[in-house]
Amino acid sequence: MTGNxxxxxxxxxxxxxxxxxxxxWSDAEQGIFVVADGVGGHLFGEVAAQTAVESIRDSLxxxxxxxxxxxxxxxxxxxNRIFEQAQENEDLTGMACVLTLALVxxxxxxxxxxxxxxxxxxxxxxxxxxxxxxxxxGECEDSGELTEEEAMxxxxxxxxxxxxxxxxxxxxxAGFIEIRTCRFRPDAAILxxxxxxxxxxxxxxxxxxxxxxxxxxxxxAHELVEAANQQGGKDNITALFVAGPxxxxxxxxxxxxxxxxxxxxxxxxxxxxxxxxxYGVFIGMLLWVVLRVTKG
Numbered sequence: 404m405t406g407n408x409x410x411x412x413x414x415x416x417x418x419x420x421x422x423x424x425x426x427x428w429s430d431a432e433q434g435i436f437v438v439a440d441g442v443g444g445h446l447f448g449e450v451a452a453q454t455a456v457e458s459i460r461d462s463l464x465x466x467x468x469x470x471x472x473x474x475x476x477x478x479x480x481x482x483n484r485i486f487e488q489a490q491e492n493e494d495l496t497g498m499a500c501v502l503t504l505a506l507v508x509x510x511x512x513x514x515x516x517x518x519x520x521x522x523x524x525x526x527x528x529x530x531x532x533x534x535x536x537x538x539x540x541g542e543c544e545d546s547g548e549l550t551e552e553e554a555m556x557x558x559x560x561x562x563x564x565x566x567x568x569x570x571x572x573x574x575x576x577a578g579f580i581e582i583r584t585c586r587f588r589p590d591a592a593i594l595x596x597x598x599x600x601x602x603x604x605x606x607x608x609x610x611x612x613x614x615x616x617x618x619x620x621x622x623x624a625h626e627l628v629e630a631a632n633q634q635g636g637k638d639n640i641t642a643l644f645v646a647g648p649x650x651x652x653x654x655x656x657x658x659x660x661x662x663x664x665x666x667x668x669x670x671x672x673x674x675x676x677x678x679x680x681x682y683g684v685f686i687g688m689l690l691w692v693v694l695r696v697t698k699g
Contacts, residue, residue: 407648408507408645409431409646409650410429410644411623411624411625411643412427412624412641413624413642414426414640415628415639415640417636417637417638417640418636419638422449424440425641426441426449426453426641427595427643428459428460429645435460435463436593437456437460437595438503438595438596438641438643439456440452440500440501440599440641442500442518442566446494447494448500450498455478455481455484455568458477458484458485459478459481459502459504462477470506470508470584471584474506474514474515475515475574475575475580477515478502478515482568482572485499486568486570486572497569498568499566499567500518500567501518501520501563502516502517503515503516503522505593507587511584511585511586512587514583514585515580516580516583517566518536518563519536519537520595520597520598521596521598522595523594524585524592524593525593525594525610525613525650526590526592532606533583533585537564537581538560538561539564540559540562541554555603555605561598561602561638589650590647592616592645592646594609594642594645596642596643599636599639600631603635603636604630609627612627612630616652620646623642624644627644
């Protein structure tokens with residue numbers, strides 16, 4: 404399956420921000436996908452995100468170690484490079500980012516995750532969030548204390564308690580890198596995204612857009628970003644969509660064709676009712692004539 408993924412990405416500043424602090428990198432040949440988001444409210448978040456992406460790209464070029472060790476080391480090296488840059492330049496003090504990294508090898512995804520960017524798996528008509536939001540609101544949502552919609556509207560939604568770059572780290576530090584593994588079937592797809600997307604779109608809305616996939620992964624990514632902008636675009640928005648070689652739209656049709664089918668179905672129902680009423684009026688008039696003749 405190596406090298407057979409169809410990947411496409413889109414990123415946008417959104418409607419309210421002046422600059423885009425999101426960064427992504429995609430290497431379908433090597434099965435490496437990452438989305439990084441500069442921590443909001445801090446100066447030079449885009450520098451942190453760019454440094455993270457570049458560092459991870461360089462680190463994962465070495466394929467000698469097991470997947471989990473490579474993912475941990477790559478994120479840790481990115482963290483420490485960001486921290487060191489901030490130590491060397493006081494203008495960069497406090498910069499950090501959150502990120503989600505997916506390494507796909509031998510039909511398995513190894514996910515390294517820090518913060519509130521996300522990775523979704525779409526398979527067999529269902530969507531599943533494989534990462535946890537490292538935030539107070541995210542914990543409440545994952546535990547069921549808040550619904551998805553309540554969490555999306557919560558005023559503290561964008562606060563995070565894990566980041567990449569604010570202090571020096573080791574690969575196995577507790578409370579740092581979340582590691583998840585999952586099978587990546589050929590007929591499945593994954594989405595990595597920044598919180599600017601999921602602040603506006605529910606998982607069901609994300610799934611509906613993904614399931615219109617027609618072989619163009621970049622189009623799916625652009626449609627996701629555009630949908631988030633249509634809902635308000637309060638933050639930077641990034642979507643990185645990766646489809647397996649056998650992933651197809653579940654219904655095999657686009658949304659406009661479904662709408663046309665529904666319109667035609669309504670027309671057939673209306674026609675049937677009119678026929679029934681016409682026959683009823685005709686029979687009633689016939690009975691009235693018969694009764695008048697009989698009485699006469």
